[in-house]
Amino acid sequence: MNFIKKIIPMKDFTLKSLMTFEKTPLNILMFILTIGLLGAFGWGVIEYLIHSHHAYNVTREHPWGLLIAMYIFFVVSSTGLCIVGSLGDVFGFKDYMAMSKRAILGSIVTILAGFAVIAFEIGHPVRMLIYNVLSPGLTSAIWWMGTLYGIYLTFMIIEFIFLMRNDMKNARIFGLTGLLVGLAAHSNLGGVFGFLNARTISNGVFYPTYFILTAFITGIYLTYLMYGFRYKMNFPEEIKKGLIGLAKIQTLLLAILMFFETWKMMTGIYGGMPGRADVVEHILHSGGFVYGEVLCGMLIPFVVMLTTKWKSINLYVYASFIGMIGIFFMRYDLVHDTQVKPLQMMKLTEYQLPPKWIEYFPSAAEFAIGFGAIGIFFMLYYFGQKMFDLDGGDH
């Protein structure tokens, strides 16, 4: 342990101190929630190991499901927290200096939760790791995304070590490199969908750029949630200043996102391209988009922040919770809407109507693994808080 402490400064802790916490109602609720989610994750994994992909409701027509959506949800969160963490230690904005350590720890644990999800989505995860190196598919956005995320995680861990050592010079170097690699990885994740020639609705430049924008938005939502929980709504002055700044940035980003979405839908419908116009119309009539993405993900937080003139931090924590629900729907809809249009519009059997839309609803195992990974995030973040001093950061 002393050897590790020489590399990365840690608090003094014992196994008992790691397992004990203040018994407030919120802490107890979080404890029960975390245990429940971890249990669900474990059950889902057992289901997967027994039944393989048959445990999931993915089909040939809809090969990517909830687990891909949750993987994207976690890695978007990671990139977002990396951007928020970089505001202070990389770009030198003083108001955000105190947030760097917590945000970078958040970015590490969210991407680990994302990797935990994707490990049980891919049919051969070990094979993927081996042949990613031995036989790289350089034309594949998935290869670039996976490889760059691996490098990004390494840089984030090194940056975190330097942050904990208060070595700001090296933290800045690795923070900037990690940020650039993370953004490249993240836009490549958008490219996975953007390159899909077969799926007209996703094909194009929109997703690689949209992913970066929504990552920043997700990062700010999560920062609010992490600090709301950390200070139980009694924020110290230096954190308040940073959070107010983030709320202003968030309002601007949400306005830009609404602008992006409006034009995506407008050009989709009035562009009249077959396979895009009809899908956009279908999306506009779906509850997930209207209530999830638009109302929860964009409108409610935007209106709350704009009307309170960036002064009601406590309210923004609740708005951010609603916002994260919206972010989940953004990820789920992104994956589902990409595949919702059948590639073959003809009948496959006699007396059957031609397919109109591909149906998909996640199985219990998919829900268990996908949402259970939130428990992994909670657990890792909790241990991170217990082991590292994340508050002393205004260098």
Next chain:
Amino acid sequence: MANYGMAFDYKLCINCHACEVACKEENGIDLGAKNHRLWIQEETKVSGDFWNLDRDKVEFMQMQCQECQDAPCMAACPNGAIYRDNNGIVRLHKDLCDLTRACMSACPYNARYVDEKNHVTDKCIFCADTRLARGETTTACQITCPAKLRYFGNLDDPESEISKVLSSRKHFTLKPEKKTKPKLFYLE
């Protein structure tokens, strides 16, 4: 080397599914497995209003991997598991497939599926491991078809039956707007 392709005189199809049965037998596909390697789709053109609906025309389309010359599945595979062999056929290194199913999402023709036996993705490969490997220039579906609507052969050989039929008859490919340059042709 040969550059194999296939042409369909698709209007001759009687929807007997003999091609599907032959393919299953030849390539060890489980009975009951739907739309594996090849399948027949039905397109019905309906006209008129309610009470007076009329089925103008029923067409059966032979569907399988379109053997794209610019194959999106090859570009999408993160492990480089999908390759083009000397015969111009898009193949898979089964040991390299990690089942991300990126190829399935990338294929505009819905031609790929998960092979449950080998736990990899699969598609039609023109009987390359059986008939072509034995030196025969046939496929199980082509030799079995009672309507003899399938033409299979070397597209680079001007004397081959498929080259002659393509030079003498109008034909089209599926989803030409995708610019995948399929090597499967449907005769008008």
